[in-house]
Each structure stands twice: as C-alpha cells, then as structure tokens.
Amino acid sequence: MGRTVQMEQTPGRAHGGRAGEAERPALRQAQRGRILDAARRIVVRDGFAALSMRKIADAIGYSPASLYLYFENRDEIARALGAEGYAQLREALDAQIQVVDPAGRLRALAQAYVAFGEAHPETYRLVFVDVPTVQPEEGMPGPDAEPVVRVFAEALAALGPTTDAPHAAALWATLHGIVMLALTRPGFAGPSLERVVEAALAAWLGTAAAGRKRAGKPTRAAST
Amino acid sequence: MGRTVQMEQTPGRAHGGRAGEAERPALRQAQRGRILDAARRIVVRDGFAALSMRKIADAIGYSPASLYLYFENRDEIARALGAEGYAQLREALDAQIQVVDPAGRLRALAQAYVAFGEAHPETYRLVFVDVPTVQPEEGMPGPDAEPVVRVFAEALAALGPTTDAPHAAALWATLHGIVMLALTRPGFAGPSLERVVEAALAAWLGTAAAGRKRAGKPTRAAST
DNA sequence: GTCTATAATTTGATAGAC
C-alpha cells in the first residue's frame, strides 16, 4: 500500500486569518496527508459510502471540526482520493510498457488493468463510480480526454492500421465492463477472470476464430 | 412507459393479525403497484440515492408508516424495482430476435442493449450498480447464471464455431462497459455512442482489420 | 387500513471557547 500521489491543494481561501505557529505549508501538507491516509483506509475497507467526516476524525484522534481547517468539505477529500486512485491505476499500466511485442503489450495492459480492479475493488469503484471526477486534461474533448484511453490507443496503434478513437474507447469499455461485472455480479468471472480477459483480447488481437492458442503468455502485474 | 413486470411478493409474515376489509390479495397488489409506481418515478427522475420511504409516501398521499404494510422495508422496494428494470432490459433484447441474419442479430442486440442503457440511465444504474441483486435462476453458477449472458451466448453461437462461455461474458462486459462509461464519464461517447458500439462489434464480427464497411445497417430499437 | 407522533440514528457543517 502507501499513498501514490499527493495532489497539490488549491490554496483557495484556506486558513483564514493568521496562523499561530505552523504557517509553513509543509506541516499543513503533512496533516492533509494524515487525513487522506485515514480516509483512504476507510474507503478501502468499507467503501466510499462509509466515508464520513466523523469517522476520519476518530481515526486520527481529531475532532470533526478540525478537518475543515485542512479540507473545504467532504467532497474535496473524496476528489483527492479519486485522483490518487486514478494515478495508482495509471502507474499499474505504465509498468507494462516494458513489454516490447505489440500484441504482448496489449495483453499485458489489459490483464494489468483488470487485475488492478480486482485487487483494489473499492478504489476502483471510488474512481469510476462514486467520484467520476474527470480531469479534462487540457481542453480536449472526446474520448481521448481520458488518460487511460490514450494508453490503449497507443497500444492499438502499434498493432496495425485500423486505429480509431472509437476503437480505443471500445477497448477501454471492455476492460471496464469486465471489472465492473466482476465487482458487482458474484460468479461472473466463472473459474477465472483472466479467462474472460483472454476471450476479449482474442477479438482485438484478431484471433477471434482461432482455437485460443497463441504466443506470449499473460503477464500478471499491478497490485501495488 | 408503464410497468413491465410485477414480481410476486413473498407472503412471508405480512399483514399480521387480521385484515378489516380488503383481505383480497387483488387490492393488496394494487396498492403495491401504486407504491412501486411512485418509487419508480423517483428513481428514474432523481436516481436511487434519492429514494426514501418519505418521498414515496408523499408522492401517493400516504404516511410513511403505511408503506410498511405493503413492503417489509425499503430494500424490498428496491429489489422489486431492480427486478422490473432487468425484465425491461430483457424485453428490449428479446425484441431483436426478429433479425434473422446472425451477424445482423448480434449487432441489433448490441445496439439495443446500449440504447436501453442510454435511454434509461437511472434504471440501468439501479439494476447493475445500486441493486446488484442476482437472480441465480436455478442453481447454476458461472457466467451463464445471468440471463443476458445467455442471450448473447446464443447470438454468438449462431455466428460460428468459437463460442466459449467466457466469450459471451466478454461481449456482455463490453456492452456493459460502454453503457457505464457513457453514464459516468461525460464526453466518453464522443460524437456518437453507436460509433463506439460499432467499433466493438467489428472485433466480434471478425472485421477488425477491415475498413469498417459492412452489410446490415444498425437496427435502432429498445426504449419502451 | 391509515395516520400521528416519535424514537433512534447519522450526517455535514459551524460558532466560539481555549
């Protein structure tokens, strides 16, 4: 475990009048970190719905009121956790660029994506269901505004000629759907989730009609 | 609109002692229907999170207490709505069996599935996110326990030889992922959702590398 | 059958003492 990204806060209009001792942002950041740590533990253990200011405060020996000195409100904490989780996922994917073979890289990415969702169900839910905060990432619209889409778009581009934006979006959707169903419908995976991912990949790798026999074994990854 | 399925209640231990006038289950069912109608309207308009016993009661001029005469608790209402929504989706899919061409039928099913999610976002959420009540449908485990999976499994079987259980599951996951992302990530669809569905279908129809030119135009359907 | 009244919780957020 361990936090991955910290997210710089918008200084906004925080600590209003004057600060007694710790005017230094370093201390302030440290406290924010403690709060987020506690919040993350709650979400990972009990889900986002169980996250309340009181529980966070209790977990770190604070009063609920003190939290508002470091975060505007509950939503800001949720957004920070969401951004963290997204970054964590991106790291899990980035770790797969080591695979040089285009087809192998695509499989590695796909398996890593689903493995992440399986390993961190509540984090995944937080990012993609509970706090769908999009970071438009520049002003670009369309599917490519989503960082993960670009990862899959590049992986697809390395494969062959047909590389639409819709194609990459569809691939992402496939993996997202696999994770979501694994998290919400017990027994969806059947014997193994990897098997389902393999079936989906067969289509994108152009071996749809073949007997499911191929080179490049599944690369297990992710799970920070 | 209009309710689709009614769900027989488990008589359990409802109306305890004796009933004054309307002992007849017909009246009881009618009241249950009114309650569900109100509940459905709330969910469709404001989402499942906004569904409360008070709001339902207000909507039909009841007191909150009276609802408990017809439903065990809030969860039973939610489950009933979820079952309704699932049946509605199945109807939208069943309406596509008219398409005789195997490839065309698969496309029609896929487009109908996604169109349903797009047309009834809160209902879709209710069924697959908020109230993931599985109806194990016999005691069979595995992906085939899910009725919609069987629909896609049959459609795939008509296409060719390679028809795993994982394959059908993966196809369902793709469509589910497309709907979910369309509902949660603004701008995911890009110009059109159908385009994304087409891209996904290209893989399953074996024309992944082709230039996206094919017979059998998309069959718009669903939306009760 | 239906309502009134209410218990029992839980929540986010703030005012003001220290």
Place this chain on the structure above:
DNA sequence: GTCTATCAAATTATAGAC
C-alpha cells in the same frame, strides 16, 4: 490549531390511536 457544543437535516422504522 484544536476542541466542545451544537444546529439543522435527513433517514428508517415502530407504537398506538382512530
């Protein structure tokens, strides 16, 4: 900076009158 005290809403569910 931190806490105590508290407000203001909601919510589910039940007891008991009518």
